[in-house]
Amino acid sequence: MPSPVPVTRLLPRDFGLRLGALSSPLSRHAGASTLRVPANDSHGKLARRLWSSVVQWRELRGLEPIGSGGFGSVFKGTYFGETVAVKHVRRARNKLASRQSFWAELNAAHLRHDNLVRVIAATTTTTTATRTLSEEREDGEGHVGTILMEFAGDLNLQQVIYGAAEPLPSELCVRYAADIARALCHLHAHGVVHLDLKPANVLVSRDGVCKLADFGCSLQLGLDHEARAREIGGTYTHRAPELLKGERVTVQADIYSFGVTLWQLLTREPPYGGERQHVIYAVVAYALRPDLDREVLRRSAGGRACADLLSRCWSAEPNRRPSADELIPELRAVSELGFKG
Template sequence: MPSPIPVTRLLPRDIYPSVDIGVCSSPLSKHSHGYTLQVPVQRLHGKVASRLWSSVIHWKQLRSVQPVGSGGFGSVYRAEYLGETVALKRVKKCAKNQLASRQSFWAELNAAHLRHRNIVRVIAATTCVPADFGDESSIGTILMEFVGSRNLQQVIYGGAEPLGEDRWLRYSTDIAHGLMFLHSHGVVHLDIKPANVLVSNEDVCKIADFGCSLKLDGACEDSSLSARLSHVCGTYTHRAPELLKGEGVSPKADIFSFGITLWQLITRDPPYTGDRHYVLYAVVAHSLRPSVQHHPAFRSEQGRLCGALLGRCWSAEAGCRPSAQEVLSHLQQLRAHV
């Protein structure tokens, strides 16, 4: 689950949707002139919508709700809804930072209007939760496609499954496809890591958990507001140095995180060891990165080519990193020679 987000990221209270009057949540966009609400057209003609998400959940159609997992900002369940297996995510108020958990719910919907093979599809989301389906600690509920019970973190560190070159190249290509699509629509994820990439029963990777995401336009990429919103968001082991320094948000922050994730796929090792504060300092001040030069996984010709790609992805200068499209092209070339 995402790290707490500062109060400055939140909408003014007077334009939040109210549970009492039955208004439901919508994605947020950050533009140079402020925040806007994007209210989707409701289309749910007797079955789960395939193109647009709905701001209404038909609660009586939920069946067989079973817990799957939980985290600091909510719980995830498997359920049957209108004839389909779905994932139900209930976002709860964080006792220490209720405003941050509310913003996490809204951020989850930044990519709700997008449809792509490598992004978890949102079916419906609402802040209107009946008493018999929620509790006082619930902010809202999101229905998503049910991808499966595995994430990339489990695949990498579970130990039982083989993770050969052809497989990690395919997984990383899936993630790059998803990132390229998100970035083309102005969405930055800001928390790319193995635990936030789900692996389907068909062995396809899908980017999930948009609780740290931000919708950008060209006017706000380098603004000081963007920097204040982002530098505490995400997971410290995968966070780009410019975000650690409080600088502006851009899609290149996701490329840095992707580089750390790709290294984990190749090596099946943790990226860093030692004290958290030391890692944070060393990443910024001394360009600390996971080991490539001395790791056996990078001694082959393919390994050296991947090492070169990683060096570009986690460059200290965001402008020196490749785009998601460039990363994808590089990975496709590597796959052609496997």
């Protein structure tokens, strides 16, 4: 028998021990458009939060590669007849880092929210039944784990920002930002910090809804992560200065990254130019931040309100940044002010 991911790894403490059989974790309900966890007396309302530690490989079909990154590849396929994304995490040179990335991906697996990409199943087992995955991993020694997630869309926010011929309407930028803020609000309420928020890690559905993805750098606060504070990954252009200095991790690090992401949405420019080490030094030592002297941030009341919000989001002092809860009404106020000068 293969050794699955422990089902109690990230389930709520009050879930109880009567989990039932996990060999068939998901079922299609008649007329339903999404995969659902079958409910029973022991599950109740918490059933919606369950992810499975077993992948039914025979139900995983039609895989096609759609992307790759530092720790693995992503495929699109069908699972129980529904479209899913399959992330195959391979062992990198830094074996510990690749294992940490896999487990970090599951920090939000027990959460359900419209603006978070939902985890359906995850396992550390391998299979020869799926030819594409078998070719990708080459052998069991290079495999860390496989994660099945809802397929949230073909585009990420990076592609939306920099791939369109015309500038994004400012009102749409604020709406996208509000989706991200709602995702952060739910994460932070459950003690999870993302730590790699950037446009490339935000998927945009066909309905224009933003969903936060890629939790490979995330942490569950309240656990003993102080020793790992200096080892946290992420993208240096969006990384809070306290993390660049190896200081304590808080949810406010995500607020800093949110500010840089919102600035990119509104300006369609890269946050910084120059070499990595020079940018990091300037952010920490000289409070370098993306330039607020942009027309979209000057010409209207909404733009000026956005500029004020941005300056507070990337404050050098984490406790001076707004919380995720506070972002939502502030963005609503920006929308009401408007961007017409």
